Amino acid sequence: MTLSLADAARLTAGATMWTTGAVPERNARSLMLADGPMGVASGRVDERDVSVLTPAPVAQGASWDLDLVAQMGALVGNDAITMGVDALLAPNVNMARSPLAGRAFEYYSEDPLLTGLCGAAWVRGIQSTGTAAVAKHFVCNDSETQRDTMNCVVDDATLRQVYLLPFEMACTAGCGGIMTAYNHVNGDWCAEASGPLTIVRDEWAYGGVLMSDFFATHSTAATLNAGLDLEMPGPARFLGAKAEDAVAQGLVSADRVQDAAERVIRFNQRFGGAKTPATLDSEELLTAGAAAGFVLLRNDGLLPLAPTIRTLAVIGPNATAPCYQGGTFARIAVTPDALTPLEAITATLGQHMAIVHEPGVDPQPRLPAMPVTPALDLGDGCTTGLTVEYFAGHDLTAPPLSRETRATNSLVWFHGVHDQGRFNETGAVRASGWYVASGDGAHRFYAGATGPVVLKVDGVEIIRRDVQPAASDIMGVLKAGDADEGVVTLRAGQRVLVEVELRYAPARVQGLWYGVRAPDTPDAMLARAIAAAAQADAVVLMLGETADASVESKDRSDTRLDPAQLHLAQAVRAANPRTAIVVNVGHAFDASFATDAAALLVAWYPGQNFGKALADVLIGTREPGGRLPMTLAAQEADYPAYGLTPDDGGDLRYDDGLLVGYRGFKAQGKAALFPLGAGMGYTSFALGEARVADGRIVVEVTNTGTRAGSEVIQAYLAQSPYALVGFAKLHLAPGESATATIEPSPYILRSVPGSDAVPLVIGRNAQDAAVTLRLPR
Missing domain, CATH: 3.40.50.1700 (Glycoside hydrolase family 3 C-terminal domain)
Structure with a gap:
């Protein structure tokens, strides 16, 4: 059944904040999305958003255990099924290019192969449950400074061999979608970057859906013509009905809109069916997974x-x-x-x-907790937390619209204040509770918000923060959590009423945070x-x-x-x-x-x-x-x-090129304090003979210690750029010997010029050249 242009255009934007559009007659129901990758986030971003919390991707990458990473993906998939979620916005296969990256904990590694292998394993794991993986953030969203505007300048070889490679491996693993990033790459918004998106669609022959990060679209024609299929979230801002208008104006072909809609339909059909939870011991997996990443x-x-x-x-x-x-x-x-x-x-x-x-x-x-009891008994059985009241307009003497008790020092609202959908109007929030001083002396109170905020102690105003709502990255304002401070002298055991008030203007998200620091x-x-x-x-x-x-x-x-x-x-x-x-x-x-x-x-x-x-x-x-x-x-x-920090023109230049991370240390002749791959357990190992058999690297390994333990044998190109080509993790009993078999990655070897045998070094970290050999081409 061919869709009408209007119906096709409708599918190019999300139906709601977290859902895709539906075509029931094509057996393509609306899918529920959620954020990841450490667990299934409901979108509340508060103390009620409880779900299974796995080790962060950096910890999973530190395990060097792809089976474990796949199980972590399956565990998150199980939780998604329980929560009615069809697709997770994960994994994050950006690169830990700099140690300063604010989001490095969400990246697997500084190495593109290890990142890609882990990302692909996680994709296979979660999708084994029938839950979609949407790899993010495409591409070069490897830092956070000025992420909404900055332009990553990167040469083609580096883009392909380093930053696109983990996405390619996720696509090969069959990930359901790819999500474009906020930043520019080589002058184009990522949602409009036709060069990288064409590589995905044409060179990789990827058939999944290409969607935007939330609020990361900036145009209609440029976005569709670059190859993006789905604007998130809904309702539409630049796609949807505007896609139909763009066709009428000759700016976009009808075929492009139909193609985008068909990709969304296939996505919905593929992941809208029955789910198959994995059989896992969740408690053991979460404990073993954490220990496996400890270095x-x-x-x-x-x-x-x-x-x-x-x-x-x-x-x-x-x-x-x-x-x-x-x-x-x-x-x-x-x-x-x-x-x-x-x-x-x-x-x-x-x-x-x-x-x-x-x-x-x-x-x-930064922001201490506020141990308080509710100012009002709402009959909800809550004995800790604050009473939170919601008001229409800025008059807090008026009767509140509603009340609830919240046990947190950080309130965030995405879907309207207290689910009332009032973000298009002015309003106010008051959080209040009884605080009992734990000691004599100066107590420091803190308050911050996305708008003007006041904090009172026993009716006396001690903080007034007259900030105006951020014009652009409101999410950054929330996460930065900047707060003002006020000091009150209290006696041990003194009970005071703390009130924190936010008066907000129309915005798509609101937040309020507060705390108190006792004397010490x-x-x-x-x-x-x-x-x-x-x-x-x-x-x-x-x-x-x-x-x-x-x-x-x-x-x-x-x-x-x-x-x-x-x-x-x-x-x-x-x-x-x-x-x-x-x-x-x-x-x-x-x-x-x-x-x-x-x-x-x-x-x-x-x-x-x-x-x-x-x-x-x-x-x-x-x-x-x-x-x-x-x-x-x-x-x-x-x-x-x-x-x-980008330069004055907004450019962040990837001048390290192919020599990212440990590769740059090798090229510069600098020894790391602790190199990539370093670490030890509670036993010792010896490497024996290494050889090539049937295109694989085979290494004899012996546990020479008195305890059982694991070792990771790593193979690296012994020429510039020095690069990881494969690894194997073994677990051996005391005195046990076994063969480690390493599959050299074709993704890495395809970039090595010439037809001669490839020189390799084998060791236990990027600076350990325990064994050398040559790999025939």
Whole structure:
């Protein structure tokens, strides 16, 4: 059945915020979309948005285990089925080009092959359940600074061999769709970039749907003629009925609109049918998956912890306030059942040793929580949180439209305030609750919003923030979370009413956030931590980021941990050298502060079972199975790509070319502090003979230690550009030998000129040339 032009045009835009259009007579029902990739985000972006939270892609990439990555995709697919979701906007197969990238936790690696293999595995996993994968963000959306306007300038070879390659591999794996990014690439908006989109449609013969990121379209004719099929979200802004108008004006062919509609129909038909949940042990998979991504970079015999330890000090802010995930609009709430690292360590080890804890520094340096009880009893059984009231207009003395209780310090509304659909009108919100001071002294209150905000304590205004709504990247405003501060002196036990008021103007999204910091001093917190460390037999020092440190719309300014945390690390190690440092970050970081630590473990953002996995790894019931998916430099100047601020003309030049990440270190003759692929478990391995058999690289590997463990054998091109061509991960018992078989990637070898045999190096990281051989062409 051929669609009318009007019906075809209608399908080129989403029906609603999260749904596609439908054609029932073609068995193409509307599909429900949701954001990802760490879990299924409902779009609320608040404490009610609970679903399964897997390890972040950077942690999955660190596992170097494609079967595990596929299982993670299937696990998310299962949750999507439960939630009635047909397609997930994931995986993110952009590249961790710079350590400053604000969204690097959502990327698998700095290497295009590892990124592509992981992305393809995740696609196969989730789509095995009948849930679609939509790979994003096409293309060169590898940073966040000025992402709505900046122009990535990249040569054709680099574009194809580095930044397009992971998308090509996702397409080969059959991903249901590709989502274009916000930025420009070589002068064109990504949704209008006919060059890259033509490669996808024609050279790769990709038959899936090409959709825009949300609100990332800027035109009608240019967008359709470049090859985009679907504008999101709905209702239409530039496509939809305007596509029909463009045909009437001779700007777009009717065939192009019909083709776009047919691609949407095929997408709906393919993923609108019956779902097939995967058979998985979710709890075990989430714990094993987290541990598999932990990267142990140093260990002087401290780990696993000896059973003779009588007192263990668990120090650091991330012991009780861990970072499970990054701050994107795919953020989901962690299940209340999740144990913090301190809780899990206490539950696992508390019967065998005394566990003491001190944060050492403020665990929430940006926006602290606000522990309050509701100002009003709404009969909902809620005993914590704030009473939130919604008003028509800016008069808060008028009767509220509605009320609810919310247990959060960050309120975000996408679908109208309290689902009332009032974003096209002015309105107001008041959040209020009773706060009881925990000590004597100055209490610091914080408040911020997408519009003018006031915070009152017992009726006295202490904060007035008269900001105006952002003109462009409102999502960036939300994620940046800027707030003003006001100070009130309270007595211990004093009960005060806190009211936070937002008066908003019409906008497509609104947000309000607030917090309070109780009296304490950095010196006092540090002193307590030092004392606890000195009196313990061993220390687990947990450092890293808060949940709002790595965010969408914002890149970092450097790779260092917070100065207060670095000072804490120095002081604690001086008090007790038997300190295992656990770093909870989502990106490459400056590890120079810990190069002589007794143990250094990188945990990344490991999902909801962080605590359980860490406790198991500390006592040795699981090994830290990860290897670095990116390079940790000895100094920031060594990174081939570092700064991410576009020039005055808005251009961000990819001058590192093909020499991204570890390739640039090799080309410049610079040794990394810890190279790509580095890491160790709790045993040791020896590599034996390497040879080529039937086009595969075969390496003999022996576990020479006393514990079972895993090793990742890696093969690299031994010529410029130095590049990963394949790897194999083995798990061996003590004394066991086995053969590692590496499939050299045709995606990498096709770019090697000539017909001579290809020189390779085989080792356990990008700087380890344990074995050399030549691969016949």
